[in-house]
Amino acid sequence: MISYQSEGGVAVDERPVAPNVTSFDLKEYLAQRKMLVEAALDKSLPVVPPETIYNSMRYSLLAGGKRLRPILCLATCELTGGTLEMAMPTACALEMVHTMSLIHDDLPSMDNDDYRRGKLTNHKIYGEDIAILAGDGLLSYAFEHLALETKGVPADRLLQVVARLGRAVGAEGLVGGQVVDLESEGKSGITVEMLDFIHTHKTAALLEVSVVSGAILTGSAPDDIQRLTRYAQNIGLAFQIVDDILDITATQEELGKSIGKDVQAQKATYPSLWGLDTSRVKAQEMVDLAKDEIRIFGDLARPLMALADYITARTY
């Protein structure tokens, strides 16, 4: 049971029915949240000597993007009775970790990408050595920042966030997914199970901790954490299917990064296994499952409902 319910005395069965998400202005919500997150990110990392490394870290951290991970964290913190302020350092930490993974994935020895979000990748500007170090700096700073800057949250909850964030980045998460992704390149016979492994680790793990950390900060009940975990796992895989679709259908200008890379690299993708139409259907099914999980939170779940819809809306 989440905190506002125990305070408000609303019994579980009497929770309000699902909201009409079309009445929620997601565009305005995302724009406003993105602005808050970017202001906090900018403030979190001032440039001090040695300037090179801070400039490199800031170059990628402040390079735009949807800020989906911090926005999810802020949304679940509010949904479970918390404030934006108490979640913001964790939200920033999630974006730092995500940025680290993009910088390192783009390196010549990995995916060898020249463009990211319409800009040259970090190593194209700062060199491979500084790009590796900028990633290391962002990863360690993520933990430092959330441990030092979070106010009004008991230390044991923050420690849970530290542990979950660490797991989501490491060999059980991002790193493990990237390893299997690299190993599968150019191989034939990649199965849906292997693709699922790659993406539950490479994409869904960090989305999951983004969603769940907001609820951990407020001390949410295990049942609610479980619901939000399943919501996150479903939107995480849907998100990746949509990314694979966009790699085929979008133009470079729309996407802001090199496109058709998956095909060039002979990477197995969901569309290569299922075709485009079935991939769209599966992504929609996962979004629907995600929304079912959080219907019980009623009107308060509007942002998360709309965010789930937003993921598949990108493909049309």
Next chain:
Amino acid sequence: MISYQSEGGVAVDERPVAPNVTSFDLKEYLAQRKMLVEAALDKSLPVVPPETIYNSMRYSLLAGGKRLRPILCLATCELTGGTLEMAMPTACALEMVHTMSLIHDDLPSMDNDDYRRGKLTNHKIYGEDIAILAGDGLLSYAFEHLALETKGVPADRLLQVVARLGRAVGAEGLVGGQVVDLESEGKSGITVEMLDFIHTHKTAALLEVSVVSGAILTGSAPDDIQRLTRYAQNIGLAFQIVDDILDITATQEELGKSIGKDVQAQKATYPSLWGLDTSRVKAQEMVDLAKDEIRIFGDLARPLMALADYITARTY
């Protein structure tokens, strides 16, 4: 004031005088502690799928070395009234972070080293992509491991360790030092101040958190944390001066890594600025200062006293 004193009722001025460190069997102490640390490291990271990344992480984590950082952490935890058990996850985390920095520093785009501790470097065995990911995995796992596995320590103390460890690794620590080190290569006119910047960040910062974290875990008083911080800063710089000396005087067999690399890379070192003899004298002065800081702890400081002496003893 440290905990055993407030319990024991010994006034500060009546603390026992400095022990005769020659009566302390450092060799036996180091061998025994190293064995404990290596058993804990081995247990901390079992191999699960995807095996490649775990094998790569373990290859470097279990490649030997002095285990100085974990041993320092265990020593200060015991010195300030704690147990080995409560410090071991932090001790392991320190070695994971240290190993990450070695793997990344050895990469072709950084120091381009083929050997480390007498073995091929991580990227020579596993490739550059996996080596980068193994470093990332070790760094994130360090935080996860200490947050999850530490028993009997209040969460707010662990959170302080997380914050300090993060700072020691990032742009204010290891990463910042490595950036200035890379920038200074081949440049003339490197000053002692610049060398000090490099090494207080690249070496001393992690040694400092190794020493201080053990005392944070026991809830030590600020005065004692300050003393231990100054001890650590002095041995940190002495350690680097000695490393520079050994790069010139030791044989590859003795050192287990490529030697003369600093000279080849036209790196400024303390011996290149001061000469070998003066470098030895300065290292000894810092070790003496370090020992003065902890004399007040009496007999309990024997391991830290002997460890300080051990650093300069390596140069003769």
